[in-house]
Amino acid sequence: MLAAALAGSGDPGPLIVGSGAVAVVAGLFPVLWAPGRVGAVGPSVLAACAVSLLVTAGYRGPASGGIELWWLLEAVALLAPVVPAVRRLSPAAAFGHGTLLVAAVALLPLRIALWAEPPAPPVVTVKLCLGSALLACVVVGVGRYLRSMDTRARAAVVAERRAQRLDLARDLHDFAAHDVTGVVVLAQAAQVLAQKDPGRVVELLAGIEAAGRQALVTMDRTVQVFTADDADPEPRGSGAVATADRGAGRAAAGGAGARSLRRDLSELPALAERFTRSGSARVRLEAPAEAELAAVPAAISGLGYRLVVEALTNVRRHAPGAREVAIEVGPDRCGGRPALRVTVTDDGAPDGVGGSGGADGGVGGAGGTGGAGGVGVGLGGAEREGGGFGLAGLRERVEAAGGELTVGPGPEGGWRVDAVLPTEGVAGLGG
Numbered sequence: 001m002l003a004a005a006l007a008g009s010g011d012p013g014p015l016i017v018g019s020g021a022v023a024v025v026a027g028l029f030p031v032l033w034a035p036g037r038v039g040a041v042g043p044s045v046l047a048a049c050a051v052s053l054l055v056t057a058g059y060r061g062p063a064s065g066g067i068e069l070w071w072l073l074e075a076v077a078l079l080a081p082v083v084p085a086v087r088r089l090s091p092a093a094a095f096g097h098g099t100l101l102v103a104a105v106a107l108l109p110l111r112i113a114l115w116a117e118p119p120a121p122p123v124v125t126v127k128l129c130l131g132s133a134l135l136a137c138v139v140v141g142v143g144r145y146l147r148s149m150d151t152r153a154r155a156a157v158v159a160e161r162r163a164q165r166l167d168l169a170r171d172l173h174d175f176a177a178h179d180v181t182g183v184v185v186l187a188q189a190a191q192v193l194a195q196k197d198p199g200r201v202v203e204l205l206a207g208i209e210a211a212g213r214q215a216l217v218t219m220d221r222t223v224q225v226f227t228a229d230d231a232d233p234e235p236r237g238s239g240a241v242a243t244a245d246r247g248a249g250r251a252a253a254g255g256a257g258a259r260s261l262r263r264d265l266s267e268l269p270a271l272a273e274r275f276t277r278s279g280s281a282r283v284r285l286e287a288p289a290e291a292e293l294a295a296v297p298a299a300i301s302g303l304g305y306r307l308v309v310e311a312l313t314n315v316r317r318h319a320p321g322a323r324e325v326a327i328e329v330g331p332d333r334c335g336g337r338p339a340l341r342v343t344v345t346d347d348g349a350p351d352g353v354g355g356s357g358g359a360d361g362g363v364g365g366a367g368g369t370g371g372a373g374g375v376g377v378g379l380g381g382a383e384r385e386g387g388g389f390g391l392a393g394l395r396e397r398v399e400a401a402g403g404e405l406t407v408g409p410g411p412e413g414g415w416r417v418d419a420v421l422p423t424e425g426v427a428g429l430g431g
Contacts, residue, residue: 041088042097045081049100052078056107071108075132078105079139086143087150094147098140106133170393172219178313179215182278183208185316207278214274264301265293265329265342268308272327275312281322281346283312287329296340300421303397304329304342307405310391311344311417319415322348334403334420342421347414391417 052074078101085097109128113120120128190204265287272283287293293301308327315322325346332341391407398405403421410416 041081041084042093045085045097045101048078048081049097049104052104053100053107056104056110071111075105075108078108079136082136082139083143083146086140087147094143098143102133102136102140105136106130108132168223176215176218178309178316179211179218181313181316182211182275183215185320186211186278211274211278263305264298265296265304266290266301267305268327268329271305271308271312275325281315281325281348283325283327285327287327288331293329297423300340300401300423303394303401304340304419304421307342307394307398307417307419308344310394311346314391314415314417315346315348319346319348322346322414332420334422337402337422337424339403339420339422342419344417345410345414347410347412 082098082101085101086094088094089097106129109125109132113125113128186204186208190201190208193200193204268285268287272285275281276283296304312325315325325344328341328343328345330341332339391405395405395407398419398421401421403419406416406418408416
Protein backbone atom coordinates (compact mmCIF):
# COMPACT_ATOMS: atom_id res chain seq x y z
CA MET A 1 0.00 0.00 0.00
CA LEU A 2 2.79 2.40 0.90
CA ALA A 3 4.57 1.57 -2.36
CA ALA A 4 1.38 2.32 -4.29
CA ALA A 5 1.10 5.63 -2.52
CA LEU A 6 4.66 6.62 -3.32
CA ALA A 7 4.26 5.55 -6.92
CA GLY A 8 1.16 7.68 -7.33
CA SER A 9 -0.94 4.83 -8.70
CA GLY A 10 -3.70 5.96 -11.01
CA ASP A 11 -6.21 3.77 -9.21
CA PRO A 12 -6.34 4.82 -5.55
CA GLY A 13 -9.01 2.25 -4.67
CA PRO A 14 -6.77 -0.54 -3.28
CA LEU A 15 -4.66 1.96 -1.35
CA ILE A 16 -7.66 3.74 0.13
CA VAL A 17 -9.51 0.56 1.03
CA GLY A 18 -6.41 -1.21 2.35
CA SER A 19 -5.05 1.63 4.48
CA GLY A 20 -8.51 2.54 5.70
CA ALA A 21 -9.28 -1.03 6.67
CA VAL A 22 -5.99 -1.42 8.57
CA ALA A 23 -6.47 1.86 10.41
CA VAL A 24 -10.09 1.07 11.22
CA VAL A 25 -9.33 -2.41 12.55
CA ALA A 26 -6.31 -1.21 14.55
CA GLY A 27 -8.16 1.80 15.92
CA LEU A 28 -11.34 -0.02 16.93
CA PHE A 29 -9.66 -3.15 18.29
CA PRO A 30 -9.05 -1.82 21.84
CA VAL A 31 -12.57 -0.36 21.93
CA LEU A 32 -14.70 -3.20 20.57
CA TRP A 33 -12.71 -6.41 20.96
CA ALA A 34 -10.49 -5.77 24.00
CA PRO A 35 -12.20 -3.03 26.07
CA GLY A 36 -10.82 -4.29 29.38
CA ARG A 37 -7.25 -5.04 28.30
CA VAL A 38 -4.93 -2.11 28.84
CA GLY A 39 -2.07 -3.91 27.09
CA ALA A 40 -4.01 -3.98 23.81
CA VAL A 41 -4.39 -0.21 23.66
CA GLY A 42 -0.76 0.77 23.05
CA PRO A 43 0.08 -1.57 20.13
CA SER A 44 -3.27 -0.88 18.45
CA VAL A 45 -2.77 2.88 18.65
CA LEU A 46 0.77 2.62 17.31
CA ALA A 47 -0.35 0.44 14.41
CA ALA A 48 -3.24 2.71 13.45
CA CYS A 49 -1.10 5.85 13.67
CA ALA A 50 1.78 4.33 11.73
CA VAL A 51 -0.44 3.24 8.84
CA SER A 52 -2.30 6.54 8.73
CA LEU A 53 0.76 8.79 8.93
CA LEU A 54 2.75 6.78 6.36
CA VAL A 55 -0.12 6.77 3.88
CA THR A 56 -0.72 10.48 4.42
CA ALA A 57 2.98 11.20 3.84
CA GLY A 58 3.22 9.05 0.72
CA TYR A 59 -0.14 9.64 -0.92
CA ARG A 60 0.02 11.56 -4.20
CA GLY A 61 -3.61 11.61 -5.26
CA PRO A 62 -5.92 11.71 -6.92
CA ALA A 63 -8.52 12.99 -4.43
CA SER A 64 -11.44 11.12 -5.95
CA GLY A 65 -12.97 7.68 -6.11
CA GLY A 66 -14.77 7.83 -2.76
CA ILE A 67 -11.71 8.88 -0.76
CA GLU A 68 -13.85 11.30 1.26
CA LEU A 69 -15.94 8.45 2.70
CA TRP A 70 -12.88 6.43 3.68
CA TRP A 71 -11.25 9.56 5.07
CA LEU A 72 -14.18 10.07 7.43
CA LEU A 73 -14.24 6.42 8.43
CA GLU A 74 -10.51 6.43 9.13
CA ALA A 75 -10.84 9.63 11.18
CA VAL A 76 -13.52 8.02 13.34
CA ALA A 77 -11.38 4.90 13.77
CA LEU A 78 -8.40 7.01 14.84
CA LEU A 79 -10.47 8.98 17.33
CA ALA A 80 -11.99 5.84 18.88
CA PRO A 81 -8.87 4.68 20.81
CA VAL A 82 -8.01 8.20 22.01
CA VAL A 83 -10.20 7.91 25.10
CA PRO A 84 -8.96 4.48 26.28
CA ALA A 85 -5.36 5.46 25.53
CA VAL A 86 -5.48 8.70 27.51
CA ARG A 87 -7.61 7.15 30.25
CA ARG A 88 -5.82 3.86 30.92
CA LEU A 89 -2.17 4.11 29.94
CA SER A 90 0.58 5.47 32.16
CA PRO A 91 1.00 9.26 32.07
CA ALA A 92 4.02 9.16 29.75
CA ALA A 93 2.45 6.57 27.43
CA ALA A 94 -0.86 8.42 27.42
CA PHE A 95 0.88 11.65 26.41
CA GLY A 96 2.88 9.95 23.63
CA HIS A 97 0.00 7.94 22.19
CA GLY A 98 -2.38 10.86 22.47
CA THR A 99 0.04 13.11 20.60
CA LEU A 100 0.39 10.54 17.80
CA LEU A 101 -3.36 10.18 17.46
CA VAL A 102 -3.90 13.95 17.35
CA ALA A 103 -1.18 14.28 14.71
CA ALA A 104 -2.64 11.47 12.58
CA VAL A 105 -6.13 12.96 12.69
CA ALA A 106 -4.89 16.52 12.10
CA LEU A 107 -2.97 15.53 8.97
CA LEU A 108 -5.77 13.49 7.37
CA PRO A 109 -7.23 16.48 5.43
CA LEU A 110 -3.94 16.80 3.50
CA ARG A 111 -4.93 13.77 1.38
CA ILE A 112 -7.83 15.74 -0.05
CA ALA A 113 -6.72 19.37 0.19
CA LEU A 114 -3.35 18.89 -1.54
CA TRP A 115 -4.54 16.62 -4.33
CA ALA A 116 -7.94 18.03 -5.17
CA GLU A 117 -8.57 19.49 -8.60
CA PRO A 118 -7.86 22.34 -8.24
CA PRO A 119 -5.82 22.11 -4.98
CA ALA A 120 -7.29 23.86 -1.96
CA PRO A 121 -5.75 27.21 -0.98
CA PRO A 122 -3.16 27.01 1.81
CA VAL A 123 -5.44 28.91 4.19
CA VAL A 124 -8.23 26.37 3.67
CA THR A 125 -5.77 23.51 4.11
CA VAL A 126 -4.52 24.95 7.40
CA LYS A 127 -8.09 25.49 8.63
CA LEU A 128 -9.02 21.91 7.81
CA CYS A 129 -5.99 20.58 9.68
CA LEU A 130 -6.62 22.84 12.68
CA GLY A 131 -10.29 21.81 12.78
CA SER A 132 -9.33 18.15 12.77
CA ALA A 133 -6.72 18.76 15.48
CA LEU A 134 -9.27 20.64 17.58
CA LEU A 135 -11.72 17.76 17.30
CA ALA A 136 -9.01 15.31 18.35
CA CYS A 137 -8.06 17.55 21.30
CA VAL A 138 -11.69 17.57 22.45
CA VAL A 139 -11.67 13.76 22.47
CA VAL A 140 -8.37 13.85 24.36
CA GLY A 141 -10.03 16.14 26.89
CA VAL A 142 -12.81 13.59 27.36
CA GLY A 143 -10.23 10.89 28.04
CA ARG A 144 -8.37 13.18 30.43
CA TYR A 145 -11.59 13.94 32.29
CA LEU A 146 -12.43 10.25 32.64
CA ARG A 147 -8.87 9.61 33.84
CA SER A 148 -9.27 12.24 36.55
CA MET A 149 -12.61 10.70 37.56
CA ASP A 150 -10.94 7.29 37.83
CA THR A 151 -8.22 8.80 39.98
CA ARG A 152 -10.78 10.41 42.26
CA ALA A 153 -12.73 7.16 42.47
CA ARG A 154 -9.60 5.23 43.44
CA ALA A 155 -8.77 7.85 46.04
CA ALA A 156 -12.32 7.61 47.38
CA VAL A 157 -12.03 3.83 47.64
CA VAL A 158 -8.70 4.15 49.47
CA ALA A 159 -10.20 6.71 51.84
CA GLU A 160 -13.24 4.51 52.39
CA ARG A 161 -11.09 1.49 53.20
CA ARG A 162 -8.99 3.55 55.58
CA ALA A 163 -12.13 4.83 57.28
CA GLN A 164 -13.38 1.27 57.62
CA ARG A 165 -10.09 0.18 59.18
CA LEU A 166 -10.22 3.09 61.62
CA ASP A 167 -13.83 2.31 62.49
CA LEU A 168 -12.91 -1.33 63.08
CA ALA A 169 -9.97 -0.29 65.26
CA ARG A 170 -12.21 2.04 67.27
CA ASP A 171 -14.83 -0.64 67.73
CA LEU A 172 -12.28 -3.21 68.82
CA HIS A 173 -10.80 -0.71 71.26
CA ASP A 174 -14.07 0.64 72.58
CA PHE A 175 -15.97 -2.63 72.92
CA ALA A 176 -13.74 -5.70 72.70
CA ALA A 177 -11.06 -4.14 74.91
CA HIS A 178 -13.71 -3.45 77.54
CA ASP A 179 -14.65 -7.14 77.73
CA VAL A 180 -11.06 -8.36 77.53
CA THR A 181 -10.12 -6.04 80.40
CA GLY A 182 -12.82 -7.72 82.48
CA VAL A 183 -11.31 -11.11 81.70
CA VAL A 184 -7.87 -9.89 82.80
CA VAL A 185 -9.19 -8.48 86.09
CA LEU A 186 -11.06 -11.68 86.92
CA ALA A 187 -8.04 -13.81 86.02
CA GLN A 188 -5.86 -11.73 88.36
CA ALA A 189 -8.39 -12.18 91.14
CA ALA A 190 -8.45 -15.93 90.53
CA GLN A 191 -4.67 -16.10 90.88
CA VAL A 192 -4.81 -14.28 94.21
CA LEU A 193 -7.67 -16.43 95.54
CA ALA A 194 -6.21 -19.73 94.36
CA GLN A 195 -4.51 -20.28 97.71
CA LYS A 196 -6.70 -18.18 100.02
CA ASP A 197 -10.17 -19.28 98.93
CA PRO A 198 -10.13 -22.02 96.26
CA GLY A 199 -13.91 -22.29 96.36
CA ARG A 200 -14.36 -18.78 95.03
CA VAL A 201 -12.01 -19.48 92.16
CA VAL A 202 -14.68 -21.64 90.57
CA GLU A 203 -17.07 -18.69 90.65
CA LEU A 204 -14.44 -16.45 89.11
CA LEU A 205 -13.75 -18.99 86.38
CA ALA A 206 -17.42 -18.91 85.46
CA GLY A 207 -17.19 -15.12 85.28
CA ILE A 208 -14.07 -15.36 83.14
CA GLU A 209 -15.85 -17.69 80.76
CA ALA A 210 -18.86 -15.36 80.50
CA ALA A 211 -16.65 -12.31 79.93
CA GLY A 212 -14.62 -14.20 77.34
CA ARG A 213 -17.74 -15.26 75.47
CA GLN A 214 -18.97 -11.68 75.53
CA ALA A 215 -15.64 -10.49 74.10
CA LEU A 216 -15.87 -13.06 71.29
CA VAL A 217 -19.42 -12.00 70.50
CA THR A 218 -18.35 -8.37 70.43
CA MET A 219 -15.47 -9.06 68.06
CA ASP A 220 -17.59 -11.28 65.82
CA ARG A 221 -20.30 -8.65 65.55
CA THR A 222 -17.78 -5.89 64.98
CA VAL A 223 -16.15 -7.74 62.11
CA GLN A 224 -19.55 -8.74 60.76
CA VAL A 225 -20.52 -5.13 60.18
CA PHE A 226 -17.50 -4.61 57.90
CA THR A 227 -17.61 -7.96 56.09
CA ALA A 228 -21.34 -8.37 55.55
CA ASP A 229 -21.04 -7.21 51.92
CA ASP A 230 -18.13 -9.51 51.05
CA ALA A 231 -20.49 -12.35 50.21
CA ASP A 232 -21.72 -10.46 47.15
CA PRO A 233 -19.47 -10.18 44.09
CA GLU A 234 -17.90 -6.78 43.65
CA PRO A 235 -19.50 -4.78 40.85
CA ARG A 236 -17.56 -4.86 37.63
CA GLY A 237 -18.08 -1.20 36.91
CA SER A 238 -15.29 1.34 36.95
CA GLY A 239 -14.74 4.72 38.49
CA ALA A 240 -17.43 6.49 40.43
CA VAL A 241 -20.15 4.08 39.26
CA ALA A 242 -18.46 1.09 40.87
CA THR A 243 -17.82 3.08 44.03
CA ALA A 244 -21.47 4.05 44.25
CA ASP A 245 -22.53 0.43 43.64
CA ARG A 246 -20.21 -0.78 46.37
CA GLY A 247 -21.61 1.82 48.75
CA ALA A 248 -25.18 0.78 47.98
CA GLY A 249 -24.30 -2.89 48.42
CA ARG A 250 -22.65 -2.14 51.73
CA ALA A 251 -25.70 -0.29 52.98
CA ALA A 252 -28.04 -3.10 51.95
CA ALA A 253 -25.89 -6.05 53.00
CA GLY A 254 -24.63 -4.44 56.18
CA GLY A 255 -28.10 -3.54 57.38
CA ALA A 256 -28.73 -6.89 59.04
CA GLY A 257 -25.37 -6.79 60.80
CA ALA A 258 -25.96 -3.25 62.01
CA ARG A 259 -29.41 -4.15 63.33
CA SER A 260 -28.12 -7.21 65.15
CA LEU A 261 -25.38 -5.16 66.83
CA ARG A 262 -27.07 -2.51 68.96
CA ARG A 263 -24.52 -0.15 70.45
CA ASP A 264 -26.60 2.68 71.81
CA LEU A 265 -27.92 3.98 75.09
CA SER A 266 -30.68 1.34 75.19
CA GLU A 267 -27.95 -1.20 75.96
CA LEU A 268 -26.80 0.59 79.11
CA PRO A 269 -28.76 -1.64 81.55
CA ALA A 270 -27.17 -4.78 80.10
CA LEU A 271 -23.74 -3.14 80.13
CA ALA A 272 -24.15 -2.08 83.77
CA GLU A 273 -25.27 -5.57 84.76
CA ARG A 274 -22.28 -7.21 83.08
CA PHE A 275 -19.87 -4.77 84.70
CA THR A 276 -21.35 -5.34 88.17
CA ARG A 277 -21.38 -9.10 87.67
CA SER A 278 -17.67 -9.05 86.87
CA GLY A 279 -17.06 -7.91 90.47
CA SER A 280 -15.19 -4.75 89.52
CA ALA A 281 -17.62 -2.33 91.14
CA ARG A 282 -21.34 -1.80 91.65
CA VAL A 283 -22.92 0.27 88.88
CA ARG A 284 -25.74 2.68 89.63
CA LEU A 285 -27.59 3.66 86.47
CA GLU A 286 -29.90 6.65 86.21
CA ALA A 287 -31.33 7.02 82.72
CA PRO A 288 -34.63 7.96 81.07
CA ALA A 289 -37.06 5.29 79.98
CA GLU A 290 -36.21 3.25 76.91
CA ALA A 291 -38.87 5.07 74.87
CA GLU A 292 -37.21 8.41 75.59
CA LEU A 293 -33.75 7.05 74.75
CA ALA A 294 -35.11 5.73 71.46
CA ALA A 295 -35.88 9.33 70.45
CA VAL A 296 -32.20 10.31 70.74
CA PRO A 297 -30.49 10.52 67.32
CA ALA A 298 -28.67 7.29 66.51
CA ALA A 299 -25.28 9.03 66.16
CA ILE A 300 -25.58 10.68 69.59
CA SER A 301 -26.92 7.52 71.22
CA GLY A 302 -24.03 5.48 69.83
CA LEU A 303 -21.48 8.08 70.89
CA GLY A 304 -22.93 8.23 74.40
CA TYR A 305 -22.70 4.45 74.68
CA ARG A 306 -19.07 4.53 73.57
CA LEU A 307 -18.30 7.13 76.23
CA VAL A 308 -19.80 4.95 78.96
CA VAL A 309 -17.93 1.86 77.76
CA GLU A 310 -14.61 3.72 77.66
CA ALA A 311 -15.20 5.21 81.11
CA LEU A 312 -16.00 1.79 82.59
CA THR A 313 -12.93 0.30 80.91
CA ASN A 314 -10.76 3.01 82.48
CA VAL A 315 -12.29 2.23 85.88
CA ARG A 316 -11.15 -1.36 85.52
CA ARG A 317 -7.73 -0.39 84.33
CA HIS A 318 -6.87 2.55 86.53
CA ALA A 319 -9.22 2.52 89.52
CA PRO A 320 -9.86 -1.09 90.49
CA GLY A 321 -10.43 0.13 94.07
CA ALA A 322 -13.70 1.77 93.08
CA ARG A 323 -16.71 0.38 94.93
CA GLU A 324 -19.38 2.24 92.96
CA VAL A 325 -19.71 3.75 89.51
CA ALA A 326 -22.57 6.14 88.79
CA ILE A 327 -23.87 6.44 85.23
CA GLU A 328 -26.24 9.36 84.74
CA VAL A 329 -28.01 10.12 81.48
CA GLY A 330 -30.48 12.97 81.13
CA PRO A 331 -31.57 16.02 79.13
CA ASP A 332 -29.52 19.22 79.13
CA ARG A 333 -28.69 22.23 76.98
CA CYS A 334 -25.62 22.90 74.84
CA GLY A 335 -25.18 26.26 73.17
CA GLY A 336 -28.88 26.97 73.46
CA ARG A 337 -29.82 23.69 71.81
CA PRO A 338 -31.39 20.59 73.35
CA ALA A 339 -28.69 18.19 74.42
CA LEU A 340 -28.05 14.96 76.27
CA ARG A 341 -25.72 14.82 79.25
CA VAL A 342 -23.85 11.57 79.89
CA THR A 343 -21.84 11.38 83.11
CA VAL A 344 -19.80 8.51 84.53
CA THR A 345 -18.34 8.99 88.01
CA ASP A 346 -16.39 6.49 90.11
CA ASP A 347 -15.24 6.67 93.73
CA GLY A 348 -11.96 4.88 93.19
CA ALA A 349 -8.44 6.01 94.00
CA PRO A 350 -5.85 6.50 91.25
CA ASP A 351 -3.42 3.75 90.28
CA GLY A 352 -1.00 2.68 92.98
CA VAL A 353 -3.20 3.78 95.91
CA GLY A 354 -4.56 1.09 98.19
CA GLY A 355 -8.27 0.54 97.62
CA SER A 356 -11.11 -1.06 99.48
CA GLY A 357 -12.85 -4.28 98.71
CA GLY A 358 -14.93 -4.64 95.60
CA ALA A 359 -18.68 -4.71 95.42
CA ASP A 360 -20.27 -7.63 97.22
CA GLY A 361 -16.92 -9.10 98.08
CA GLY A 362 -15.60 -8.60 94.59
CA VAL A 363 -12.22 -7.51 93.31
CA GLY A 364 -10.56 -4.88 95.48
CA GLY A 365 -8.22 -2.04 94.70
CA ALA A 366 -4.60 -2.15 93.67
CA GLY A 367 -2.60 -2.90 96.76
CA GLY A 368 -5.71 -2.82 98.95
CA THR A 369 -6.61 -5.16 101.77
CA GLY A 370 -9.87 -6.13 100.19
CA GLY A 371 -12.59 -5.07 102.64
CA ALA A 372 -15.49 -7.51 102.56
CA GLY A 373 -13.65 -10.33 100.94
CA GLY A 374 -12.19 -8.10 98.30
CA VAL A 375 -8.96 -8.92 96.52
CA GLY A 376 -6.31 -6.30 95.64
CA VAL A 377 -5.65 -6.48 91.91
CA GLY A 378 -5.30 -3.93 89.14
CA LEU A 379 -3.91 -3.27 85.70
CA GLY A 380 -2.02 -0.07 86.41
CA GLY A 381 0.01 1.75 83.86
CA ALA A 382 -1.25 4.51 81.60
CA GLU A 383 -2.86 7.84 82.36
CA ARG A 384 -6.56 7.94 83.11
CA GLU A 385 -7.16 10.02 80.00
CA GLY A 386 -6.01 7.19 77.77
CA GLY A 387 -4.78 7.65 74.22
CA GLY A 388 -5.10 6.44 70.70
CA PHE A 389 -8.74 5.47 70.26
CA GLY A 390 -9.66 6.08 73.92
CA LEU A 391 -11.09 9.22 75.49
CA ALA A 392 -8.78 11.37 73.38
CA GLY A 393 -10.35 9.96 70.22
CA LEU A 394 -13.83 10.27 71.69
CA ARG A 395 -13.14 13.90 72.57
CA GLU A 396 -12.57 14.62 68.88
CA ARG A 397 -15.87 12.97 67.98
CA VAL A 398 -17.75 14.83 70.69
CA GLU A 399 -16.34 18.15 69.50
CA ALA A 400 -17.15 17.23 65.90
CA ALA A 401 -20.76 16.78 67.00
CA GLY A 402 -20.74 20.22 68.60
CA GLY A 403 -20.62 18.88 72.15
CA GLU A 404 -18.31 19.16 75.12
CA LEU A 405 -16.33 16.52 77.01
CA THR A 406 -14.81 17.08 80.45
CA VAL A 407 -12.57 14.52 82.08
CA GLY A 408 -10.98 14.91 85.50
CA PRO A 409 -11.28 14.33 89.26
CA GLY A 410 -14.81 14.24 90.60
CA PRO A 411 -16.14 16.81 93.11
CA GLU A 412 -16.08 14.19 95.89
CA GLY A 413 -13.00 12.29 94.74
CA GLY A 414 -12.67 9.55 92.21
CA TRP A 415 -12.87 10.31 88.51
CA ARG A 416 -15.55 11.91 86.40
CA VAL A 417 -16.28 11.74 82.66
CA ASP A 418 -18.90 14.28 81.67
CA ALA A 419 -20.17 14.82 78.12
CA VAL A 420 -22.86 17.14 76.78
CA LEU A 421 -24.06 16.07 73.33
CA PRO A 422 -26.45 18.19 71.24
CA THR A 423 -29.45 16.28 69.93
CA GLU A 424 -30.53 18.75 67.23
CA GLY A 425 -28.84 19.42 63.91
CA VAL A 426 -26.36 16.56 64.37
CA ALA A 427 -24.75 14.97 61.34
CA GLY A 428 -23.94 11.26 61.34
CA LEU A 429 -20.70 10.54 63.14
CA GLY A 430 -20.07 7.16 61.54
CA GLY A 431 -18.71 4.04 63.22
